[in-house]
Amino acid sequence: MNPGKKQAEMIREISGVNPLKCMKCGKCSATCPSYNEMDIKPHQFVSYVVNEDIESLINSKSLWKCLSCFACVERCPRDVKPGKLIDAARQMVVRKKGQDYLKADEIPELLDPELPQQLLVSAFRRYRR
Amino acid sequence: MKYSYYPGCTLRTKAKALDAYARASAAALGIELVEIEDWQCCGGVYPLGSDEIATKLSSVRALNEAKVKGQSLVTMCSACHHVIKRVNDDMKNVEDIRVRANNYMELDEPYAGETEVLHFLEILRDRVGFDELKKKVTNPLTGKKIGAYYGCLLLRPGRLLNFDDPENPKIMEDFIRAIGAEPVIYPYRNECCGGYISLKEKEMSKNMCEKIMESAEGFGVEMLTTACPLCLYNLNKSTGVKLPVVYFTELLAEALGVKEEIKEEVQAL
Numbered sequence: 230m231n232p233g234k235k236q237a238e239m240i241r242e243i244s245g246v247n248p249l250k251c252m253k254c255g256k257c258s259a260t261c262p263s264y265n266e267m268d269i270k271p272h273q274f275v276s277y278v279v280n281e282d283i284e285s286l287i288n289s290k291s292l293w294k295c296l297s298c299f300a301c302v303e304r305c306p307r308d309v310k311p312g313k314l315i316d317a318a319r320q321m322v323v324r325k326k327g328q329d330y331l332k333a334d335e336i337p338e339l340l341d342p343e344l345p346q347q348l349l350v351s352a353f354r355r356y357r358r
Numbered sequence: 359m360k361y362s363y364y365p366g367c368t369l370r371t372k373a374k375a376l377d378a379y380a381r382a383s384a385a386a387l388g389i390e391l392v393e394i395e396d397w398q399c400c401g402g403v404y405p406l407g408s409d410e411i412a413t414k415l416s417s418v419r420a421l422n423e424a425k426v427k428g429q430s431l432v433t434m435c436s437a438c439h440h441v442i443k444r445v446n447d448d449m450k451n452v453e454d455i456r457v458r459a460n461n462y463m464e465l466d467e468p469y470a471g472e473t474e475v476l477h478f479l480e481i482l483r484d485r486v487g488f489d490e491l492k493k494k495v496t497n498p499l500t501g502k503k504i505g506a507y508y509g510c511l512l513l514r515p516g517r518l519l520n521f522d523d524p525e526n527p528k529i530m531e532d533f534i535r536a537i538g539a540e541p542v543i544y545p546y547r548n549e550c551c552g553g554y555i556s557l558k559e560k561e562m563s564k565n566m567c568e569k570i571m572e573s574a575e576g577f578g579v580e581m582l583t584t585a586c587p588l589c590l591y592n593l594n595k596s597t598g599v600k601l602p603v604v605y606f607t608e609l610l611a612e613a614l615g616v617k618e619e620i621k622e623e624v625q626a627l
Contacts, residue, residue: 262552302515343591350399352557
């Protein structure tokens with residue numbers, strides 16, 4: 230089995246999403262507040278999984294620009310949930326040893342007196358294991 | 359009315375005001391909030407992976423404790439509400455998660471989503487009733503033009519959270535009306551503030567919050583209200599248009615005439 234096929238299966242398994250349901254309407258990208266910051270756009274996540282090009286997906290900037298705001302999930306007329314696909318790709322990265330996007334050592338210089346604990350726990354959950 | 363209460367990590371630290379004003383208001387309304395014992399942080403974000411179990415257990419523990427007491431579980435924070443409600447839905451409807459979570463928990467009786475999860479705003483709407491709330495207001499916030507900032511976590515995904523219409527919500531506007539103020543609807547009220555992106559990419563959330571502030575100001579909003587400590591933080595970090603942002607519980611306490619008596623206490627927190 231080629232590695233892309235195996236990785237695509239893993240994404241489908243973690244996300245529970247069937248990318249073949251997508252009808253390419255583009256609503257997810259139209260509604261995404263991070264669209265301008267993303268190199269691979271939300272409607273394209275689906276194609277990368279279908280085409281089993283997971284290497285490009287896990288090396289994309291988009292992985293770290295998704296806000297989990299669920300706008301794409303809410304507005305998808307086919308219930309494809311692009312936000313869950315991108316989270317699965319992110320999980321594939323951070324579940325590997327040493328691949329955390331946020332290191333504990335970085336935290337002190339990111340703090341300010343008003344910063345809520347909620348921000349730290351949320352970032353830790355999304356960016357590392 | 360007696361409820362199990364889950365404050366959450368930030369209400370013990372940077373968002374003590376959200377908690378203190380909620381408790382004072384609940385007491386004034388005859389609502390008893392019983393804090394559950396030894397609660398643990400919900401994690402702030404719902405773990406999206408279908409294979410995530412351990413990250414959901416803190417929510418399951420809180421849910422089960424409320425179930426054992428036969429009470430509904432109440433939250434104040436949008437994020438806690440979002441996470442616990444979605445985990446509860448998993449425990450009720452996703453067999454794989456229910457079985458594996460219960461294997462970890464080893465409870466006397468398996469937990470299967472029996473507890474009702476309510477945000478305090480839902481208590482005000484569905485249990486107290488906004489008409490009844492209006493009657494209990496002693497200090498109406500007459501003339502104040504307040505914009506509700508919903509953000510994401512209270513509303514989406516609408517089908518799971520079942521909180522309000524995710525595209526055209528009205529619960530917070532109805533609340534604002536009940537306390538005697540004037541709700542102002544503006545286009546960005548359910549757009550994202552940037553959430554956790556503000557830890558590593560502060561510019562991104564600043565840009566998003568600037569749009570929210572400009573949208574609100576353009577429609578005549580004088581003050582924004584939220585249920586989320588992270589939304590409040592991000593909005594306050596916005597540069598450019600600066601509108602005051604307050605927790606909805608502070609407005610409620612003010613309208614019920616109990617804000618002054620705990621104001622010093624809150625400031626000392």
